[in-house]
Amino acid sequence: MDKNPRSLPQALRHYLVNPLALGYLGIVLWVTIDAVSASSSGDASFAGLWAVLATAPTSMLFLVAGPVGLIGIPIAAVVQATALGALYRSITERRARATDVGVSNA
Numbered sequence: 001m002d003k004n005p006r007s008l009p010q011a012l013r014h015y016l017v018n019p020l021a022l023g024y025l026g027i028v029l030w031v032t033i034d035a036v037s038a039s040s041s042g043d044a045s046f047a048g049l050w051a052v053l054a055t056a057p058t059s060m061l062f063l064v065a066g067p068v069g070l071i072g073i074p075i076a077a078v079v080q081a082t083a084l085g086a087l088y089r090s091i092t093e094r095r096a097r098a099t100d101v102g103v104s105n106a
Helices: 009-016 019-041 047-054 058-062 068-101
Strands: none
Touching: 009 019, 009 058, 009 068, 019 047, 047 068, 058 068
16 A cells, blocks of 8 residues: 555546556446437437446446436446556556566566
C-alpha cells in the first residue's frame, strides 16, 4: 500500500488513469451508447441488458424497477474500473520492483 495518504480524487486518478481501467470504461461507454441508440430506434432487444452485464456483478446491486436502477451502471463502471486499475497498478509495480532487485520473471 502507499505510504502517503491521498485524497479521494487523487486516489481515483491514480487507479483510473491506466490502459486497463480506461479500456474497460471505453467498452462500458460504447455498450451504453449502443443501448441508448437502440432503445430510441425502437429495436431495443437485448441492448439494455448488455450494459448491465458489462458492469455485473456490481450493477446487480442496483436492480430495481424503473429508471432508478439505471444509476447503477455508471456507479458500477467506476467501481469496477477502480478495481481493475488497482490490479493493474499492483502488477506493474510488482514487476518494476522485481526488475529493480534483479529478479527476472522470464
